[in-house]
Amino acid sequence: MDDRTLAPYAASDATSRGRRHPEPPPQYRSEYQRDRDRIIHSTAFRRLEYKTQVFVNHEGDLFRTRLTHSLEVAQIARSIARVLHLNEDLTEAIALAHDMGHTPFGHAGQDALNTCMADYGGFEHNLQSLRVVDELERRYASFDGLNLTFETREGILKHCNLRIAYTLGDVGERFIHKREPGLEAQLTNLADEIAYNNHDVDDGLRAGLITLEQLLDTRLFRRQYDAVNREHPALDAKRLRHEIIRRMINELVGDLVNTSRARIEAASPKSPDEVRLQAEALIGFSPQMRADSLELKRFLREHLYRHERVRHMTGKAAELIRRLFTAYLEDIALLPPEHQQEVSRRAESHGQAGRARAVADYIAGMTDRFAIAEHARLFHPETLT
Incomplete structure (x- = not known):
């Protein structure tokens, strides 16, 4: 993207910490466009089409997969990055790559593999995504992995314990020194949350595992349900569902943009490195929206992810x-x-x-x-x- 549209605290080719294996700069793309393109062409990315989000892939053609989830995260994250004058290409690259290390069968697969690996260092899909882009993809003549920029790799690694952080070199340093990642990484992490909460509501309703009546106990859903019914009192069930979820996403995005903009203005960072030195993340929800989002997340955990049909599937998986x-x-x-x-x-x-x-x-x-x-x-x- 055109660096002239970027805020001084946004990532850019000029401020990038580069790649683990030096390469000539791309001729017609930015460094982060190159990252995005390498991710899209990778084997691990293509496999996301047939990996579970909540429902096993063969249970229905319309349920989200890891691939469609990643695309939804990228769409939400890019929209927010544009408004905040952050780097859209970097944001998109992080969003598309963040689940590339996920196991089959969603979190049930991760938990099972973590149990199997208990005596050998454990397993965590976030770390595995970094392993995929750093080591496991074998496509290029000069190096293993995709040789992505530091900033994309930083965004992929959302969390990490200290023991492992010491083994990860540059991307592990922020966990050791208790620093924040760049704004594009912070943003994509919350876009991920917005995407999965809302599309899991959609999939759960369509699967008949949760009901509109149950969801009315959550503040975020109830506000939009009441608003839609006031404006469109005779809406059919399918349109009602889509309109509520569309408005929930819009409310979350609006709150995130306004709250984050105010925090950035107050902190007034002059560079991406000044962002990393902040005492806390600058991208975030207002306290009330954070509470409402967590309430919805708890609802989904209790009523959808622990539903008998889902538990039966995850047990077998x-x-x-x-x-x-x-x-x-x-x-x-x-x-x-x-x-x-x-x-x-x-x-x-x-x-x-x-x-x-x-x-x-x-x-x-x-x-x-x-x-x-x-x-x-x-x-x-x-x-x-």
Whole structure:
């Protein structure tokens, strides 16, 4: 994008901390456009189309996947970045990459893989997204990974414990020194929250797992429900649902923009590095909107994510992940040849922990339907005849 439209505290090519492996600058794109394009062309990004958000991929064609979620986050985040004169290209790159390390079967898959990896350093999808872009994508002749800019990698790594932060070099430093990331990273983190809360309401209602009546107990939903019914008292159920959710997103975005703009003006940072030195994040909701958003999040956790049908699915998914992990760890001959080589290489350099990490990398990269097919191949081969 044109740097002349950017605020002084926005990220730009001129202030970028660069890439781990130096490269000539792009000729017709900005550095962050190059990041975005590498993300979109990556294998891990394409796989997001068949990875669960809440509902397993084959349960319905209209439910969100990790891919459609990432696109919604990018759309919301870019809109806010434009208003605040932040770097839209960087914001989009972070949004598109933030879930690239997610397992199949959503958080159930992550939790199961974390349990399997308990003795080997654990598993966390946020860290895995960084591993994907730093190491696991193998596309370029001169380096492993996508060799993204520091700023994109900083935005991908939303949280990290101190023990791991010390092993991550430049992107781990802010956790060690208790600093904030750049504004584009702060913004994308909250755009992620806006997107998943609202589209999970939409998917939950369409699936019949939650009802409008239940949601009326949440302030954010109730305000828009009442407003829509005053203006359009005879609206059909489908349009009512969409209109409420559209207005909820608009209210959240408006509050985020106004609150963040006021905080930025008060702090008056002159550069991205001054943003990182602030005592707290500058991008955020007002206290009341933060409370309303958390109320909606708690509602979804209690009534949707813990719903009997969802728990039944996630229980089966977790057991599937555990069985795959155990089988591969015990016998790497069950893996494709190139992954057998990777497991052997990691085991030689890092022992059993390296062997387990390579197995976890393989499973985390699976789509829902590939994991289901692999489980059938290993444990129910009769179903494949």
